[in-house]
Amino acid sequence: MIKVKSILQKYSIPIAGLSSGTYAYSFVLDNEIFEFYDHPDVKNGTIKIELTLIKRSNVFEIDIKAQGILEVQCDRCLDLFDYPIETTEHIICTIGQQEGYTAENIIVLNKGETSIELGQEFYEIVVTEIPIQKLHPLDENQESTCNPEMMKLLNQYTIREDKTSPMQTLGDII
Numbered sequence: 664m665i666k667v668k669s670i671l672q673k674y675s676i677p678i679a680g681l682s683s684g685t686y687a688y689s690f691v692l693d694n695e696i697f698e699f700y701d702h703p704d705v706k707n708g709t710i711k712i713e714l715t716l717i718k719r720s721n722v723f724e725i726d727i728k729a730q731g732i733l734e735v736q737c738d739r740c741l742d743l744f745d746y747p748i749e750t751t752e753h754i755i756c757t758i759g760q761q762e763g764y765t766a767e768n769i770i771v772l773n774k775g776e777t778s779i780e781l782g783q784e785f786y787e788i789v790v791t792e793i794p795i796q797k798l799h800p801l802d803e804n805q806e807s808t809c810n811p812e813m814m815k816l817l818n819q820y821t822i823r824e825d826k827t828s829p830m831q832t833l834g835d836i837i
C-alpha cells in the first residue's frame with residue numbers, strides 16, 4: 664500500500680489554498696507506472712505530460728498534452744518496437760456532490776480533499792492510444808520494418824500451412 668501511494672503521489676496536484684488563476688505542471692510517466700498497472704501490451708515507456716490547470720472558484724479545468732513512446736510487441740514479427748504517442752485530453756474537476764452528473768472527463772472531488780490525483784488518468788489517456796493491431800511502421804519505401812528473419816520464417820510457415828489445410832483438400836476433391 665505504501666508503494667502504491669508513493670508511485671501515484673508523483674502525479675498529484677496540490678490544490679489546498681490554491682487561488683484562482685492559471686498554472687502549468689509537467690510530469691513524466693516511466694516504467695514504474697507501467698509496471699505498477701501491469702498492462703499486457705506495454706513493456707516500457709517514457710511519456711512527457713504537459714498540463715495546464717485553470718482554477719475558477721470550485722472548478723478546475725485541466726488540459727493535458729501527452730507525448731512520448733511506448734515499447735510494445737509487434738503482432739506480426741513479435742519484436743518489440745517504439746510506438747509513438749501524442750494525444751491531448753481535457754478534464755473538468757469539481758468539488759462537492761454533483762448528483763446525476765456523470766459525464767465523461769469529469770472528476771468530482773470530495774470537499775476537504777487537498778490534491779487532485781491524476782496518475783490513473785494519465786495512464787489511461789496514454790494506453791488507450793495503443794491500437795488493437797500493433798505492427799512495425801512502414802519505411803519510406805512503404806516496406807514493412809518487421810524483423811526480416813522472423814518474416815522469412817513466417818512466410819515459409821504460411822505457405823506450408825496453406826498446402827495442407829483441410830479446406831484446400833476439400834476444394835481439390837470437389
Ligand SMILES: [Zn+2]
Binds near residue numbers: 737740741742808
Ligand atoms: Zn514487426
